[in-house]
Amino acid sequence: DGVDDDGRAFWTGRTLFSELLPDDLDLEFTSSAGDTVLIEDGQLLSGTIDEDAVGAFGGEVVDTVAKAYSKTRARILINEVAALAMRSIMHFGFSIGIDDESIPPEAQERIDEAIDNANDRVGELIAAYEAGELEPLPGRDLSETLEMRIQQQQGRxxxxxxxxxxxxxxxxxxxVVMAQSGARGSMLNLTQMAGCIGGQYVRGERIHRGYENRTLSHFEEGDLTAEAHGFVEHSYRSGLDPKEFFFHAMGGREGLVDTAVRTSKSGYLQRRLINALSELEAQYDGTVRDTTDNVVQFEFGEDGTSPVEVSSSVDESAVDVEEIADRVVDAEFDDDEEKTRFLGGEREPLNLSEHADDWWMEAAGGD
Structure with a gap:
């Protein structure tokens, strides 16, 4: 692709990645990084290859190769992309440590200032609530309005x-690279590691349960401030104080319970579905029948389309069969004349009767 300052030839990452793609692949989509990925004739011209391109769920490049070419070609692509990524990391190196979540003092001052301003606004909201001057939101009473307003401030x-x-x-x-590329983590995780963990919630509300009229014995009765109801000012890197740690454990407990309950419920639902559908078969005539030959559907899925072949994109209804057929025919025939004859254009006579037809037409002066 070019020559460096020392006169040595080099290749760009896009050129290397293009070597893994089918030669006639054309594709355009937006990556999770926000730029436009453009592939023409198997060459990556622009854009970032990230989770949206080769991710496990909805990777555009892998998805397109699997549908337009074959599952085998997609498998080869995945293996080669993984090998290229591993060699790249081995060559250039990629590591993360505690210092990568460090921010300078001026950044911490800006965050502390934002927290102080939010605490002041929460104090004003509480004062307005206690004075009966807080305007309720539609469909909410005053206490619900106060809670929602405080949650908004904490979110900001x-x-x-x-x-x-x-x-x-x-x-x-x-x-940041890992979060933006979709490799692992998110900017929210990074925010909580480096900046501020934020409010802790149980069942969508600030923490209220605990002692009578207060969450912990460290606070006065009736204290409605953010600190007294689960707001964690510190980051994971700076460390939590005991009260914050306790509130954070309360919020984390809900996540653990939710995960356990959700797993058991979805697992049982899947088991019931499997048992209910185990006798159904898609027959060669396109119908769906059970073991006693009763017709359950006259056409599979009411549309006869395999879910595997249908795109998840709203814009793409299904596989472009004509485009695939054209590519197969182009690969099969080197000569345009052969391709034209195969597709039903002009062809040479195959037997005497066809020769005779031509002879009679010429004799009669016809075209």
């Missing part, structure tokens, strides 16, 4: 902390 603080952290960490930060 965390968003601000995330923006500040992202600004100072930079795009070359390994944690």
């Amino acid at each position: 603080v965390r968003d601000t902390a995330g923006e500040v952290a992202e600004e100072y960490l930079g795009e070359d930060n390994p944690a």
Whole structure:
């Protein structure tokens, strides 16, 4: 692709990746990084290859290769992309450590200032609530309105902390690279590691359960401030104080219970579905029947389309069969004349009767 300052030839990452693609692949989509990925004739011309391109769920490149070429070709692509990624990491190196979540003092000051401003606004909301001056939201009473307004303030603080952290960490930060590419983690995780963990919630509300009229014995009765109901000002890197740690454990417990309950419920639902559908078969005539030959559906799925072949994209209804057929025919015939004859154009006479037809037409002066 070019020559470096020392006169040595080099190849770009896009050229290397293009070597793994089918030669006639054409594709255009938007990556999770936000740029446009453009592939023409198997050459990656622009864009970032990330989770949206080769991810496990909905990777556009892998999905297109599997549908337009074959599952085998997609398997080869996945293996080669994995090998290329491993060699790249071995060559250039990629690691993450505790220092990658460090932000400078001026960034921490901006986050602390945002937290102080939010606490002041929460104090004003509480004062207005206690004075009966807080205007209720539609369909909410005063206490519900106060809770929602405080949650909004807490959410804004965390968003601000995330923006500040992202600004100072930079795009070359390994944690940011992983989050933006979709490899692992998210910017929210990074925000909580470097900036501010934010409010802890149980069943969608601030933490209220605990002692009578207060969450912990560390607070006065009737205290409605953010700190007294689960707001964690610190980041994971700076460390939580005991009260914050306790509230954080309460929020984390809900996640663990939810995971356990959700897994058992979905597992049992799957088992019931498998048992209910185990006798159904798609027959050669296109119908779906059970073991006693009763017709359950006259056409599979009411549309006769395999879910495997249908795109998840709203814009693409199904596989472009004509495009695939054209590519197969082009690969099969080197000569355009042969292809034209195969597709039903002009062809040579195959037997005497066809020769005779031509002779009679010429004798009669016809075309």
